[in-house]
Amino acid sequence: MTVKVLLVDDQSLLRLGFRMALDSQADFEVVGEAGDGAQAVSMTRALRPDVVLMDVRMPVMDGIEATRRIVAERSPARVLLLTTFNLDEYVFAGLRAGAGGFLLKNVPPADLFSGIRAVADGDSVISPAVTRRLLDAFAAHLPDPETGRSASGDRLARLTDRERGVLGEVARGHSNAEIAAVLGVTEGTVKIHVGRILGKLGLRDRVQIAIFAYESGIVRPGTNRHV
Structure with missing residues (x-):
């Protein structure tokens, strides 16, 4: 092509x-x-x-x-x-x-x-690692976690517990293979979850998944864990 x-x-x-x-x-x-x-x-x-x-x-x-x-x-x-x-x-x-x-x-x-x-x-x-560093570096531009969590609550409710977990792992900068190892599933299963997250939240790619996770308070800037 x-x-x-x-x-x-x-x-x-x-x-x-x-x-x-x-x-x-x-x-x-x-x-x-x-x-x-x-x-x-x-x-x-x-x-x-x-x-x-x-x-x-x-x-x-x-x-x-x-x-x-x-x-x-x-x-x-x-x-x-x-x-x-x-x-x-x-x-x-x-x-x-x-x-x-x-x-x-x-x-x-x-x-x-x-x-x-x-x-x-x-x-x-x-790359996932650069995405995380980018978001951490500009944490001051993000809304307060409580405000973001409240504004994103309805959209987060569309996700299953497993999808929320995958969303957090994507925002932490993990690749599909790394997420699969953490969750004990296949890489193909992770890809399916990522696709469903994109569809349910109306996002375009993994970068926007990471931004959404930070803005909603699921992942806290400057940390390596999600809440």
Whole structure:
């Protein structure tokens, strides 16, 4: 399959560099380039890419707001954010807006390619451990656990006890294999539980599962356990 990619960055030289890299791969097709978030939204609507490779800081409209609007329009495109600094606060906001993950702009080409492919397949390019560190680092941006628990109570009630346990393990940064070992089930069973959690809570990926768990108070920032 060919993955259609829309490049979004206000620096034309960076777009050129990414285009040259992606053109070296037979399964990528760059369908367009945008210089700001507003263009990204309209071009995503018109070109229907599989992945939008989105810069965070741009004029007119930044990548966070553009991501939010693309997701709000229920576009099938997945957004992969690009940032200069690891654990950038804007990246956290972008994940909450619905982005499928983030990469640093100086990412090696092989990691860029695998990241785009993963996002196109509906996965996240952020490893579980990095997800946990990201959320812990920006714990101050999260609501008070009691407030979050109250606001999320109705949605949490949709989950079984086992699904709540899996949700907590995902937020703690454990892979499916690690969760299977902890719970004494098969990895396939864990995948089924993760899929049901996504469906019941109306979430897109494991990143949003982790964010929901932190916001609802199931997992406390700065700890390695869920409550």
